[in-house]
Amino acid sequence: MRETEPNVPIETLSSGNLQLIVPNLHRRYSGVTATNRMVAPKLAKLFRAGWLGSDAPEGIARIGLADLAKCWRRRDAVIWHARRNNEMIAGVLLRSLGWPLKLVFTSAAQRHHSWITRWLIRRMDAIIATSEISKSFLRREADVVMHGVDTGTYAPPADRAAAFAEAGLPGRYAIGCFGRVRAQKGSDVFVDAMCRLLPRYPDFTAVMVGAITPEQTAFAEDLRKRIDAAGLQSRIVITGELDIEEVPRWYQRLTIYAFTSRNEGFGLTLIEAMSAGAALVASRAGAAELVVEDGVTGVLTPSGDVDALVCALEPLMRDPAAAAAMGERARARVLEKFSLDAEASRIAEVYRRLV
Known part of the structure; x- marks a missing residue:
């Protein structure tokens, strides 16, 4: 993988010039899929990349099993970047059968891994952790x-x-909570x-x-049933699953976002809500404590604590102008620290060490 090589247009990508396979071997759309879909097109500008599986985004070639078969016993190595156990299993199996794969795994879990995950991780050529907390649960360098x-x-x-x-x-005004x-x-x-809170703040x-x-x-x-008992059927809206393309517009409708x-x-x-300029109240879960500057770009609360969430949200609901100002600071934080270009660049460094 030479940095000087230009990216091959999608329509000319073949098994012979493929450098990176991004597998998405999960039928249900999930947060892992969402993160994969966002960064993959950026990586495809740096390497000759193909997406294997469902939910392929724009900006990266889609490859099938026939394309994968043509890579068997190829001389040049191909990066296989897994994000789930089944994708690691597939990579290990394919390599054992003669595919020239370099295996990379991204781990976001903040818990001790199962024995099978630990076994698979030991067989990867490189590991990426999405935070120092995630890294602390791995038993190897990442x-x-x-x-x-x-x-x-x-x-x-704009408005x-x-x-x-x-x-x-x-x-x-809208206050949102997104996710399954x-x-x-x-x-x-x-x-x-x-x-x-809503009975006290009829504008939300x-x-x-x-x-x-x-x-x-x-x-x-x-x-x-809880919503009906409170008489808030028209003011707590559960949309269900939306098309991927619709979600950014819903973020833009929010004044406040609650990560619970x-x-x-x-x-x-x-970071999606922060990027869209929503004020943020976040439980201390996932990467919240690494992403949010407490009291500046958001407010941190204990996980599962309704009283703490109410106390953190109420000042922002009482003062939408203050919420808007926090949202502007949150957006600036994302632009500085959490851009896709920065993520893709760091992942590319890992790839280049391998090939």
Whole structure:
């Protein structure tokens, strides 16, 4: 992989000039998929890259199993960058059968790994951790590369009031909590806080954007019962899963974003909301303590604590101008520290050491 080689146009990419495979071997759209989709097109500008699997983004060639088969016993090595166990398993198996792969794994987990994950990690050529916390749970050396966000796509709107009005929601301001509706994401903490705060602040509507999976149906129904009991059916809106392209516009409608996860690998919604200029109140989960300057670009709270969330949100709801100012500082923080270009550049350094 020579830095001087120009990127090959997508339409001319072949197994013979492929340098990087980005596998996405997961049928359900997830946060891992979202982070992968954002950085992959940036990497494709630096290396001749192909995306293998579902949810391929614009800006990177899509390859299939036939293309992969043509790489067998090729002389030049190809980077295989896994982000899940099944992708590591596939990489280890393919290499054992003669594919010339250099294996890279990105770990975002902030917990002790299972035995199979540890076994797979030992077989990787390089490991990337998304934070120092994630790195601390690994039993080998790793490069820390924080996630970045597309600051062009996740950008403040020209007119936030007009963006809010476009949604047809009651009031003048929105407060959001995005991600799959489940206890791990603290969806119940958000709903309980809104049931207490919204009656005091009639200009606000709460918006929850994210999928409700079949196994979480009972949990979601319980949340709806709480919302109904509070008489807030029109002011706590659960959109369900949206098309990927719609999500940035929903961030632009927010004045405040609540990150309520109890447990998180990184928490991409943190930097997405900050990039869109929303004021942030975040639980101390994932990378929140590394991303947020407490009291400056956001407010940190204990995970799972409804009282603390209410206390942190209320001053911002009381003073939307102060929330807007915090959102501007949050956007500046992302531009300085969490751009996609910076993430891609650091990942590229890891690749170049291998090949």
